[in-house]
Amino acid sequence: MSQLLILWKRFYSLFAGVQAHWKSMSRVQRLSGYALAVLALYLAPWWPKIPGIGWLVNTPGTQFSTVLNDQVIIFVLVALGLNVVVGLAGLLDLGYVGFYAVGAYVVGVLTSQHASLPWIVALPIAVLVSMLVGVILGTPTLRLRGDYLAIVTLGFGEIIRISAKNLDWLGASRGISDIGKPPSIGPLKFGVIDPKPYYWLGLTLVFLVVFCLYRLEESRVGRAWTAIREDEDAAELMGVNTFKFKLWAFAIGAAVGGLAGAHYAGKVGFISPDNFPLQLSILFLAAVVLGGSGNMPGAILGGIMVAWLPERFRNFTDKRVLVFGIALVLVMVFRPEGLLPRRVRTKTAMRTSSDGKEVAQ
Amino acid sequence: MTNEVLLDFNNVTMQFGGVTALSEVSVKIFRGEILGLIGPNGAGKTTCFNVMTGVYQPTQGTVMFNGSDITKLKRYEITQSGIARTFQNIRLFSEMTAVENVMVGADARKTSSIPASLLRTKRQRTEEKESYDRSMELLALMGIADRASDAARNLPYGYQRRLEIARALATEPELLCLDEPAAGFNPAEKQELNELILKIRDQGYTVLLIEHDMNVVMKISDRVTVLDFGRKIAEGLPQEVRENPDVIAAYLGVPDDAA
Amino acid sequence: MPDWLIVRTFWDLTVTGLALGSIYALVALGYTLVYGVLRLINFAHSEIFMVGTFSALIASTQFLNIPLLEDGNYPYRAGGTLVLFLVFILFAAMFISGVGAVALERIAYRPLRGNGDAFGAIALAFLTAFVLGLIFVNETKANLIIACVGTAPISYSYIRFFKKGKKAPRLAFLISAIGASTAIAEAVGIWGPNRREQYQTPRILEKKVLFKALGTDVRVDYVIVIVGALLMLTALTLFVNKTKLGRGVRAVAQDAETARILGVNVDLIIVVTFALGGVMAGGAAMLFTLVYDQSRFNIGFILGVKSFTAAVLGGIGNLKGALLGGFMLGLVENYGSALFGGQWKDVIAFVVLLVVLMVRPTGILGESLGRARV
Numbered sequence: 001m002s003q004l005l006i007l008w009k010r011f012y013s014l015f016a017g018v019q020a021h022w023k024s025m026s027r028v029q030r031l032s033g034y035a036l037a038v039l040a041l042y043l044a045p046w047w048p049k050i051p052g053i054g055w056l057v058n059t060p061g062t063q064f065s066t067v068l069n070d071q072v073i074i075f076v077l078v079a080l081g082l083n084v085v086v087g088l089a090g091l092l093d094l095g096y097v098g099f100y101a102v103g104a105y106v107v108g109v110l111t112s113q114h115a116s117l118p119w120i121v122a123l124p125i126a127v128l129v130s131m132l133v134g135v136i137l138g139t140p141t142l143r144l145r146g147d148y149l150a151i152v153t154l155g156f157g158e159i160i161r162i163s164a165k166n167l168d169w170l171g172a173s174r175g176i177s178d179i180g181k182p183p184s185i186g187p188l189k190f191g192v193i194d195p196k197p198y199y200w201l202g203l204t205l206v207f208l209v210v211f212c213l214y215r216l217e218e219s220r221v222g223r224a225w226t227a228i229r230e231d232e233d234a235a236e237l238m239g240v241n242t243f244k245f246k247l248w249a250f251a252i253g254a255a256v257g258g259l260a261g262a263h264y265a266g267k268v269g270f271i272s273p274d275n276f277p278l279q280l281s282i283l284f285l286a287a288v289v290l291g292g293s294g295n296m297p298g299a300i301l302g303g304i305m306v307a308w309l310p311e312r313f314r315n316f317t318d319k320r321v322l323v324f325g326i327a328l329v330l331v332m333v334f335r336p337e338g339l340l341p342r343r344v345r346t347k348t349a350m351r352t353s354s355d356g357k358e359v360a361q
Numbered sequence: 362m363t364n365e366v367l368l369d370f371n372n373v374t375m376q377f378g379g380v381t382a383l384s385e386v387s388v389k390i391f392r393g394e395i396l397g398l399i400g401p402n403g404a405g406k407t408t409c410f411n412v413m414t415g416v417y418q419p420t421q422g423t424v425m426f427n428g429s430d431i432t433k434l435k436r437y438e439i440t441q442s443g444i445a446r447t448f449q450n451i452r453l454f455s456e457m458t459a460v461e462n463v464m465v466g467a468d469a470r471k472t473s474s475i476p477a478s479l480l481r482t483k484r485q486r487t488e489e490k491e492s493y494d495r496s497m498e499l500l501a502l503m504g505i506a507d508r509a510s511d512a513a514r515n516l517p518y519g520y521q522r523r524l525e526i527a528r529a530l531a532t533e534p535e536l537l538c539l540d541e542p543a544a545g546f547n548p549a550e551k552q553e554l555n556e557l558i559l560k561i562r563d564q565g566y567t568v569l570l571i572e573h574d575m576n577v578v579m580k581i582s583d584r585v586t587v588l589d590f591g592r593k594i595a596e597g598l599p600q601e602v603r604e605n606p607d608v609i610a611a612y613l614g615v616p617d618d619a620a
Numbered sequence: 621m622p623d624w625l626i627v628r629t630f631w632d633l634t635v636t637g638l639a640l641g642s643i644y645a646l647v648a649l650g651y652t653l654v655y656g657v658l659r660l661i662n663f664a665h666s667e668i669f670m671v672g673t674f675s676a677l678i679a680s681t682q683f684l685n686i687p688l689l690e691d692g693n694y695p696y697r698a699g700g701t702l703v704l705f706l707v708f709i710l711f712a713a714m715f716i717s718g719v720g721a722v723a724l725e726r727i728a729y730r731p732l733r734g735n736g737d738a739f740g741a742i743a744l745a746f747l748t749a750f751v752l753g754l755i756f757v758n759e760t761k762a763n764l765i766i767a768c769v770g771t772a773p774i775s776y777s778y779i780r781f782f783k784k785g786k787k788a789p790r791l792a793f794l795i796s797a798i799g800a801s802t803a804i805a806e807a808v809g810i811w812g813p814n815r816r817e818q819y820q821t822p823r824i825l826e827k828k829v830l831f832k833a834l835g836t837d838v839r840v841d842y843v844i845v846i847v848g849a850l851l852m853l854t855a856l857t858l859f860v861n862k863t864k865l866g867r868g869v870r871a872v873a874q875d876a877e878t879a880r881i882l883g884v885n886v887d888l889i890i891v892v893t894f895a896l897g898g899v900m901a902g903g904a905a906m907l908f909t910l911v912y913d914q915s916r917f918n919i920g921f922i923l924g925v926k927s928f929t930a931a932v933l934g935g936i937g938n939l940k941g942a943l944l945g946g947f948m949l950g951l952v953e954n955y956g957s958a959l960f961g962g963q964w965k966d967v968i969a970f971v972v973l974l975v976v977l978m979v980r981p982t983g984i985l986g987e988s989l990g991r992a993r994v
Contacts, residue, residue, distance in 0.1 A: 086791070092791075092794075140974070140978055141974070141977075143981060144977055144981055145981070147655070147659075147661055147932075147936070148932060148977055148981065148982070150661065151928060151929055151932050151973070152970075152973065152974055152977060154925065155929070155969075155970030155973060155974065156970070158966055158967070158970060159966075159967050159970055159971070162963065162964065162966055162967050163967070165963070166963045166964065212479055215478055215479055215481060216475065216478050216479065219473075219478035219485065219489065220464075220468045220471055220473060220474075220478065220485075220488070220489070220492070221474065221475055221478050223457070223461055223464055223465050223468060224465065224468065226454060226456065226457055226461075227454045227457070227465045229456075230453075230454035230455060230456055230457065231452050231453075231454060233416070233436075233452075234448065234452040234453075234454070235454070235465065236435075236436045236437050236440075237414055237415075237416070237436050237437075237440060237446060238437075238440060238445075238465050238466045238469060238528060238529075238532060239437050239440035239441050239445075239466065239468070239469025239470075239532050240437055240465065240468070240469070241437050242437065248474075248475055252475070278921075278925070279921075282798055285794075285795070285798075286795055286798060286799075289791050289792065289794075289795045290795070293789075293791055313754075313755060316754045316755075316758040318758075318810060319754060319758070319806070319810060321802060321806045322802075322803055322806035322807060322810060323751050323754060324799075324802060325798075325799045325800065325801070325802030325803030325804075325806060326747045326748075326750070326751050326799065326803050327751065327799070328795055328796065328798060328799025328800075328802070329727070329728050329744070329747070329796050329799040329800050329803065330744060330747065330748060330751075332732060332788065332792045332793075332795050332796035332799065333728075333731045333732060333736070333744060333796065334781060336732055336788030336789060336792035337788075337789060337792070342456075
């Protein structure tokens with residue numbers, strides 16, 4: 001075991017070395033580094049074909065690019081959204097699946113059940129409606145503290161699912177089928193066979209969400225959220241309109257959840273209430289905390305792990321959930337702040353002060 | 362110090378269940394002064410603070426600030442209208458850096474919200490820069506700028522106390538309420554803090570200071586108000602209060618207590 | 621519907637609602653106790669209840685050798701035998717659930733409090749080795765052997781990890797609880813003889829109508845459940861209010877740090893709290909099997925959610941609140957299903973919770989151990 005520790009330390013110092021090297025590179029070099037990384041991500045569907053290391057990522061039993069889109073992208077989106085609510089603002093939401101369902105159902109209703117709008121029109125509506133639902137749910141409940149909020153949101157998730165199951169208007173337990181697909185652009189065809197275009201679309205959505213959330217995090221808004229998480233009373237006494245910012249956190253989280261739902265509905269073309277069980281909320285929360293709550297890279301990592309690992313290890317399919325449960329306990333015992341814990345952002349100081357200087361370097 | 366009343370704490374009674382924490386207390390704070398609020402433990406000093414800053418709604422009485430009634434305002438509105446405070450038991454945002462802590466305070470005066478932050482409008486960027494610069498300035502004023510990018514929880518105790526003051530100042534208050542800022546300090550540190558408070562006052566802030574160390578209060582306060590068992594028992598210049606028999610009794614214990 | 625039928629249905633619903641509410645209340649006690657002391661939603665408490673139902677099942681079929689059916693009839697017992705059997709099954713369920721809750725605390729929570737011990741390290745090491753083994757081979761016996769062999773070296777290093785003494789953030793506790801909950805339920809679902817199917821429990825109590833009241837037949841099992849729940853709550857209240865350990869529980873609930881300084885053994889008190897919660901859940905589980913004659917690996921989840929709702933409804937951290945919340949939830953669900961249809965039962969329950977919390981943000985009776993904020 002001690003050897004393992006030494007190995008880990010070596011790996012870590014290697015990592016630190018790379019990091020230092022990265023910092024010493026010029027702006028152009030760094031930009032091209034980013035560009036390469038982004039390109040590699042868009043080429044992810046072919047990773048399993050890389051000789052030598054491809055088998056590491058490959059998912060036996062399911063097509064890799066299907067896993068990438070239907071599992072990884074969805075979980076990453078959801079983890080990003082939930083991270084705003086739980087990780088940044090510190091509001092424990094156990095019913096996040098509700099927003100995900102709202103997004104999917106809005107698309108379902110607008111493109112198939114009651115209208116035949118194109119998916120691309122339904123998407124922004126789905127996001128807005130999810131956001132609105134977030135505000136409607138948040139307005140009365142955000143006055144509640146921590147764990148009371150948890151149980152109320154959990155109830156909300158159930159209410160959404162049961163309503164979908166029992167309202168004929170929403171297709172009841174039959175669900176909604178023939179949901180509209182994203183429009184094909186040139187050679188990029190959003191059909192039923194090839195999941196790759198969906199993955200590329202989803203990845204683009206992830207980048208968009210990361211970009212927006214990063215801007216929020218690095219601003220007055222992000223500071224207000226963090227302050228609320230750290231000490232709500234003190235934050236309010238320092239002039240933070242806590243209710244307003246909590247509501248915003250809730251609404252933005254809901255919007256991202258709705259976006260994920262809309263993307264999911266567009267891909268699979270069929271949704272039913274069984275797609276949105278309460279357990280999914282808990283899985284979402286597990287992804288955020290497992291990766292590192294309050295830290296975007298952490299949340300993304302958590303989303304990837306929770307989505308991809310079960311597909312990677314199919315040889316014990318029957319025991320997947322068991323292993324997942326045990327793994328949650330183990331990770332929490334030994335890395336209670338998640339795999340990539342949030343770090344104090346010393347960066348804020350530097351970035352703001354050297355706004356003009358960085359270009360000159 | 363002028364004769365203009367900045368804060369009028371008018372006939373306030375505060376009850377918790379059956380317990381009366383404040384009983385018909387009236388305090389006036391004049392613009393530009395340092396008012397010391399003293400009293401033995403449990404006299405109601407912090408309750409007084411909590412009523413002023415909106416943590417508690419008084420059972421009876423009003424709080425007027427700058428001529429307008431703030432009794433019913435929300436806590437953050439009170440802060441925005443110009444009252445800031447520190448906490449007796451330090452309550453910093455421990456995972457945030459020192460400068461971010463202060464920026465939260467400075468943000469109280471800013472208006473850019475979600476859309477502006479998403480778009481990074483020009484105004485938002487200006488505001489961010491203003492917040493940052495002002496915060497660094499305040500850290501420098503407090504003498505703790507060297508640890509600006511350390512997490513608040515990693516700062517030494519004395520730094521944390523001063524960071525609390527910087528954070529409160531960042532909200533650009535007219536009235537600064539300090540709740541036992543010298544708690545846990547040694548005499549030298551207390552001396553330093555005294556000078557700091559005088560410096561803050563000289564910059565135009567009005568200061569309300571809670572202390573139960575008489576010596577600190579007597580040295581820097583312009584006027585002193587004494588509470589005991591939720592009642593105001595004395596008010597006046599430091600030396601008057603020091604010689605007031607009621608005050609002496611409150612601090613030394615009244616003989617008839619034993620009866 | 622004629623009037624007499626409405627009245628009858630109403631009282632019918634009331635009786636069954638109170639019976640269901642009693643079970644909610646008993647499980648809610650476990651949530652409330654642990655929440656009061658640790659400020660933790662013990663998410664895995666629902667599985668302690670589930671384990672309790674299986675303990676009752678095993679106690680009656682394996683230890684008392686009661687078959688599910690005797691000559692095509694239910695294996696009814698009567699008189700002294702019945703009482704003896706019921707008490708035995710009750711104690712078995714309480715004992716196993718209590719032990720389970722304590723083990724859960726040791727394995728999944730105590731290490732997070734920065735206080736892990738050898739027991740937790742060994743258990744976690746065993747689980748680690750088991751999971752690692754699964755990557756290579758999926759065959760229960762082989763996995764168990766790998767796990768046993770791996771336990772020793774891994775637990776040695778885990779104990780060293782444990783010595784940190786750092787308390788984990790609250791979310792970590794919740795996720796650990798969720799993990800434990802999932803793992804326990806799955807383990808029963810994977811290795812139980814009926815796997816994921818339903819289990820029948822032998823019906824040894826003939827569900828006779830005990831008496832008629834307000835035009836309703838009151839069945840004996842409902843009476844046992846309601847009276848049993850009230851007795852257990854009374855015993856628990858007496859324990860918490862009158863004994864030295866109970867005083868410790870209240871002290872730690874109010875302020876763990878001060879209690880520690882004043883010489884209270886906080887770790888012991890936490891163990892006692894979990895044990896009490898487990899025992900109550902075990903009792904609830906036995907009463908549950910008495911009324912519903914069944915169990916399943918995932919029976920805990922929904923019941924747990926409901927019971928936690930009941931605890932919040934009454935005011936979490938408040939023993940009387942758990943009872944009130946449980947009864948109220950049971951009744952609301954029953955009346956609600958009758959009015960709007962069974963499928964809306966859960967929606968009604970949550971809407972009532974929401975409304976109550978809007979009016980009283982800390983539940984009907986409030987947090988009895990609530991601290992002043994700010």
